[in-house]
Amino acid sequence: RLLPIVALAMFVLTGCGDPYLSALDPKGPVAESQLSLIKLSFYIMLGVFIVVMVIFTYVLVKFRKRPGQTGIPKQVEGNHKLEIIWTTIPIILLLVLAIPTVITTFDLAEKFPSEDVVNVKVTAHQFWWEFDYPDLEVSTGQDLYIPTGKKVQFQLTSADVIHSFWVPALAGKTDTNPGMVNHMWFQADQPGVYQGKCAELCGPSHALMDFKVVAVSPEEFDTWVGKMKAAAERTPATATAQQGQEIFNKSCLGCHAVGGQGGKMGPNLTAFGDRDKVAGILEYNKENIAAWIHDPQSKKPGNLMPAFGDKLSDQEIDSLVEYLDGLKINE
């Protein structure tokens, strides 16, 4: 009964009511078992808080200074009985916390999938996320597609500084460290879009380093993989987009891949036209795409993309936008 109040307080404090950005509203088995640990430690802390506050208030009232009282009261030092009590109680409480935590940790590790899994390699960058599916030969940026009801196994690393991969509704955080690989897994039981965050201060745009987990049925997931692979065969729909593609191949392909071709310095743009955010933060529309290309630093300070406002004409940027907007795999 207390949990909704805490949840509400947390929403107010974080200023967000997104149901899929809360560890208190788990959408998969990993987040569920972690929530039971959160509840256990919350209730223990609440118990300690109440007991301490009751004793504190009692002492304040009982030993207050009364009229006519002068000087300091009698000083007391050392009490073996009390000291044993207040040492034993915390030890018991810590054991009550530690045993389920260790059991849950080992239980989740034991359930670590080996067969019938989706493997995803996560590489964090300042300030975006790269998702590679090594078995499926597909890559995405910012949007992580997963099938529901299946375990997804992650290998996490970073291309620059330490970041932390966090999808509150699906699992706790795991750091991504340069030069090393961490492992974790989670599973989404229901289809939906789950918000993800970078949870480690990583530079000026740390707070803007959002991503999305898109959980779809296994059939839809297979369709998505097929479409991602078929994207290599796409051709621009209009002459303007065709011109945009030429500019893209000259100026952008070195860093951004489309349909399996191109660099990996920047996000993969194969399904760029299907996104609902530009650079993970701006509302998706042509004006914002153009504004981003003009001057990415003003939108996400510290990112590596150069400004093209002084390298390309407005007309060139417009055709580039038309080409990017046409990079859809869903109709």
Ligand code: CUA
């Ligand atoms: Cu990446 Cu914070």
